Amino acid sequence: MWKKLAVYFLGFCTSGALAQEMTAPDIIRKAMDHYRGLTSYSEMTMTIHRPDWERSMTMEAWTEGEKHTLVRVKEPKKDAGNGTLSVDGNMWTYTPKINRVIKIPSSMMSQSWMGSDFSNKDVSKDTNIIDQYDHRLLRQFEQDGRQVYVIESIPHEEAAVVWGREVLSIRDDWVLLEQQFWDQDGALVKSLKALEIAPMGGRNVAVVMRMSSQDKPQEWTELHTLAVAFDVELPANQFTLSNLRNPR
Amino acid sequence: MAFPVAAISTLAWRNLWRNHRRTLIMLLAITVGVWAMIFMASLMRGMTDQMVRNGLQTLPGEVQIHQRDYLRDPSVVNSMDAPGGALLARLQEAPVAAWAGRVRVPAVIASERGNRGVTLLGIDPVAEAALGSLPDELVAGRALDGPGDRGLVIGANLARRLETAVGKRVVIMSQDTQNNVAERGARVVGIYRARLQGSEDRYVYAGRAAVQDLLGIGERISEIAVTGHDYRNVAPWVPRIAAAAGTGLEVLPWTELDTFLGSMLVVQDGFALVFMVVVFLALSFGLVNTLVMAVFERVREIGLMQALGMRPGMILGQIMLESLYLLLLGLALGNLLALVTVKPLESGIDISSVAQGMEMVGMGTTLYPVLHTADMLMSTTVVIVLGLLASLAPAWRASRLDPVAALNKT
Numbered sequence: 218m219w220k221k222l223a224v225y226f227l228g229f230c231t232s233g234a235l236a237q238e239m240t241a242p243d244i245i246r247k248a249m250d251h252y253r254g255l256t257s258y259s260e261m262t263m264t265i266h267r268p269d270w271e272r273s274m275t276m277e278a279w280t281e282g283e284k285h286t287l288v289r290v291k292e293p294k295k296d297a298g299n300g301t302l303s304v305d306g307n308m309w310t311y312t313p314k315i316n317r318v319i320k321i322p323s324s325m326m327s328q329s330w331m332g333s334d335f336s337n338k339d340v341s342k343d344t345n346i347i348d349q350y351d352h353r354l355l356r357q358f359e360q361d362g363r364q365v366y367v368i369e370s371i372p373h374e375e376a377a378v379v380w381g382r383e384v385l386s387i388r389d390d391w392v393l394l395e396q397q398f399w400d401q402d403g404a405l406v407k408s409l410k411a412l413e414i415a416p417m418g419g420r421n422v423a424v425v426m427r428m429s430s431q432d433k434p435q436e437w438t439e440l441h442t443l444a445v446a447f448d449v450e451l452p453a454n455q456f457t458l459s460n461l462r463n464p465r
Numbered sequence: 466m467a468f469p470v471a472a473i474s475t476l477a478w479r480n481l482w483r484n485h486r487r488t489l490i491m492l493l494a495i496t497v498g499v500w501a502m503i504f505m506a507s508l509m510r511g512m513t514d515q516m517v518r519n520g521l522q523t524l525p526g527e528v529q530i531h532q533r534d535y536l537r538d539p540s541v542v543n544s545m546d547a548p549g550g551a552l553l554a555r556l557q558e559a560p561v562a563a564w565a566g567r568v569r570v571p572a573v574i575a576s577e578r579g580n581r582g583v584t585l586l587g588i589d590p591v592a593e594a595a596l597g598s599l600p601d602e603l604v605a606g607r608a609l610d611g612p613g614d615r616g617l618v619i620g621a622n623l624a625r626r627l628e629t630a631v632g633k634r635v636v637i638m639s640q641d642t643q644n645n646v647a648e649r650g651a652r653v654v655g656i657y658r659a660r661l662q663g664s665e666d667r668y669v670y671a672g673r674a675a676v677q678d679l680l681g682i683g684e685r686i687s688e689i690a691v692t693g694h695d696y697r698n699v700a701p702w703v704p705r706i707a708a709a710a711g712t713g714l715e716v717l718p719w720t721e722l723d724t725f726l727g728s729m730l731v732v733q734d735g736f737a738l739v740f741m742v743v744v745f746l747a748l749s750f751g752l753v754n755t756l757v758m759a760v761f762e763r764v765r766e767i768g769l770m771q772a773l774g775m776r777p778g779m780i781l782g783q784i785m786l787e788s789l790y791l792l793l794l795g796l797a798l799g800n801l802l803a804l805v806t807v808k809p810l811e812s813g814i815d816i817s818s819v820a821q822g823m824e825m826v827g828m829g830t831t832l833y834p835v836l837h838t839a840d841m842l843m844s845t846t847v848v849i850v851l852g853l854l855a856s857l858a859p860a861w862r863a864s865r866l867d868p869v870a871a872l873n874k875t
Contacts, residue, residue, distance in 0.1 A: 306645070306646055307645055307646065320644070322640065323572075323573060323638045323639055323640050323646040323647070323648065324571065324572075324573045324582055324638070326573070326638060326646060326648075327573060327575045327580040327638070328580075372634075372650065373650075374634070374650065374652070375615070375649050375650045375651065376650045377636045377638070377648035377649055377650050378634075378636065378650060379575050379576055379577045379634070379635060379636050379650075380577060381577070381634075398577070400577035400578070401577065401633045401634060406577050406578065
């Protein structure tokens with residue numbers, strides 16, 4: 218998920234003319250390349266909505282490159298301190314109440330992350346969307362004076378991806394407007410949509426995103442970005458188990 | 466004086482048919498009793514046999530070899546090298562009929578719409594076929610074509626739960642030896658149906674080399690399953706395999722791998738005997754009653770025979786013979802009836818109406834009665850031994866009659 222977020226966050230403004238000459242892999246690669254090797258800090262609220270209940274939590278997240286992510290819950294109080302560290306596709310959680318770091322076993326990687334519509338795998342996603350998929354520019358259109366590229370990404374035969382294909386709509390300022398997940402029968406299963414885009418941290422950022430599944434429209438998870446900063450200095454031990462356990 | 470066997474047996478045989486209606490009723494009772502014993506025994510045999518077979522098919526094999534810690538922690542860390550040297554030599558000679566090395570790890574299979582915990586089996590289809598551990602029936606797609614097959618064969622129920630089908634990709638996830646996530650997309654190439662829905666949900670078959678590749682364990686395997694095709698007779702050769710396997714490996718027969726199955730077999734053997742004895746006890750009242758009546762009717766006649774010089778032993782023998790004839794006739798008819806009724810049913814009795822309950826004890830939807838010669842012999846022995854014991858009392862009474870009193874009885 219954080220990689221996907223990064224595509225939004227790290228999307229940068231270039232001229233539409235430059236982008237027009239780019240091929241589909243280039244468009245994704247461009248955005249990802251700018252995300253890779255950079256660091257970010259963000260603060261966001263995650264709202265999990267179900268027909269009969271709703272809850273929100275506020276979290277801080279740090280990312281470095283593509284393979285390092287640390288998320289720590291700030292609010293509500295009962296969840297405060299819960300952390301998730303993801304390094305190179307492995308994932309650990311820390312719960313201060315039991316004072317234990319637990320490695321998420323592979324059997325749980327497909328399960329929901331903190332009860333949301335994102336899976337653990339979405340959060341720690343080690344699959345590289347550039348390398349593991351074949352990309353094709355489906356079409357391109359103009360929206361509110363900006364070019365939008367619609368790219369179809371089909372996973373390679375043995376890629377660890379269950380989807381039949383993903384369809385990404387990327388605006389020419391590199392904001393990912395929508396990411397759709399289609400099954401192998403050609404039915405839409407779930408989608409991640411940018412509901413609100415605003416400049417933040419010096420870039421255009423999708424400040425509200427919603428993940429919702431197609432057959433359960435009443436159930437969704439929204440991410441509201443409260444603050445974001447790019448290219449921040451991070452200590453060397455930021456993405457270590459000791460930092461997960463003892464934040465400094 | 467020689468024991469006039471011929472005369473006594475003629476007498477006994479004719480006596481038997483003096484009251485043919487009574488004899489026929491008694492004969493019918495014995496026949497039905499014997500039939501019931503054998504029929505029930507064959508049903509129970511069928512149930513146990515199937516439970517054991519199902520168990521051994523999914524276990525699989527009658528003997529398994531593992532790395533010493535594997536059964537306590539069936540993770541990829543506790544794998545072992547493919548067999549070689551003395552162990553390989555032992556596995557290739559009689560009484561081992563077939564063996565297969567397999568990778569067996571807990572895994573998660575995920576489709577677009579669901580994910581389930583499963584047991585991933587990396588197999589060599591040819592070796593598994595010889596072992597008899599492949600699923601019974603393929604309902605769609607194809608079987609694995611070799612250890613290098615990169616497709617998956619999954620159960621019909623699992624396919625339904627995951628909403629996937631032949632030709633679709635799923636993701637299989639497990640852990641490698643460093644506890645890192647090992648995952649790969651794979652296409653479902655076949656869907657099988659098993660006798661038990663539980664196995665359909667649980668076992669996912671893949672090519673062995675493909676799984677070894679996924680887990681990064683080279684040529685190592687998790688278990689070796691060995692069969693001699695005679696599950697009742699494994700004890701003699703287990704120690705030989707164990708000796709060849711060495712101390713790092715654990716060699717266990719199925720009775721210890723699945724103690725429930727092992728004890729089932731013993732319990733069932735005992736239960737068949739108990740059942741036969743119970744049926745016979747009910748039967749024996751009729752038998753004793755018949756003989757008592759036969760003796761009672763013939764008190765004067767017996768007195769006369771004694772007066773003419775027939776010795777008590779011969780009287781006893783005559784009554785016992787009468788009983789023996791009756792029992793033998795009943796046994797012959799009962800066994801014949803059992804043979805005639807069970808044989809056509811051996812192809813299976815549909816019990817799908819109670820399938821859910823039967824599945825809990827590891828049974829499928831079809832019951833296959835098994836007619837064992839041992840059961841027929843056991844019921845015959847039970848009937849003859851207990852039958853003669855039961856007829857001893859009236860025969861004894863007859864032989865001890867006082868001739869004078871007997872002759873004067875009106």
